[in-house]
Amino acid sequence: MLNGKKIILAVSGSIAAYKSALIIRLLIKAGASVKVIMTEASEDFITPLTLATLSKNPVLKDFTKDDDSGEWNNHVDLGLWADAIIVAPATANTIAKMVSGHADSLLLAVYLSARCPVFVAPAMDLDMYQA
Numbered sequence: 001m002l003n004g005k006k007i008i009l010a011v012s013g014s015i016a017a018y019k020s021a022l023i024i025r026l027l028i029k030a031g032a033s034v035k036v037i038m039t040e041a042s043e044d045f046i047t048p049l050t051l052a053t054l055s056k057n058p059v060l061k062d063f064t065k066d067d068d069s070g071e072w073n074n075h076v077d078l079g080l081w082a083d084a085i086i087v088a089p090a091t092a093n094t095i096a097k098m099v100s101g102h103a104d105s106l107l108l109a110v111y112l113s114a115r116c117p118v119f120v121a122p123a124m125d126l127d128m129y130q131a
């Protein structure tokens with residue numbers, strides 16, 4: 001079912017971010033192409049190097065590249081590239097911003113641009129979740 005599919009795994013800043021490595025392994029094993037987008041906060045929990053290595057693609061984090069080249073990550077193209085987006089883990093912060101249409105990270109701008117199914121895996125302490 002996933003063979004040949006183009007998947008964006010969007011990782012936000014939850015302790016559960018360590019599980020994104022396993023998700024990528026399973027997607028790749030199933031034959032999917034995987035691009036990973038990380039929020040700044042997620043880098044406190046797992047490194048881009050790990051996720052880039054497993055996904056076989058550079059991890060995307062910012063709207064623009066870090067150098068002075070003027071190159072940028074086209075969020076609209078990324079949103080349209082994907083057959084599905086998986087937001088896992090999805091923090092309370094990221095979910096709230098998705099709902100309200102914020103676009104202050106690459107992850108959120110890609111989400112807003114997407115026309116594919118988006119799967120959201122909330123990950124937070126139960127007391128936070130039930131608030």
Ligand SMILES: Cc1cc2nc3c(=O)[nH]c(=O)nc-3n(C[C@H](O)[C@H](O)[C@H](O)COP(=O)(O)O)c2cc1C
Nearest residue numbers: 012013014015039041042091092093094123124125
């Ligand atoms: C150790 C630690 C664990 C955290 N775990 C979670 C979590 O599981 N879920 C959550 O919603 N926020 C969690 N947070 C808070 C988020 O990292 C914080 O709200 C951050 O701004 C989220 O940014 P992002 O949504 O752009 O990734 C945690 C923070 C720390 C320091």
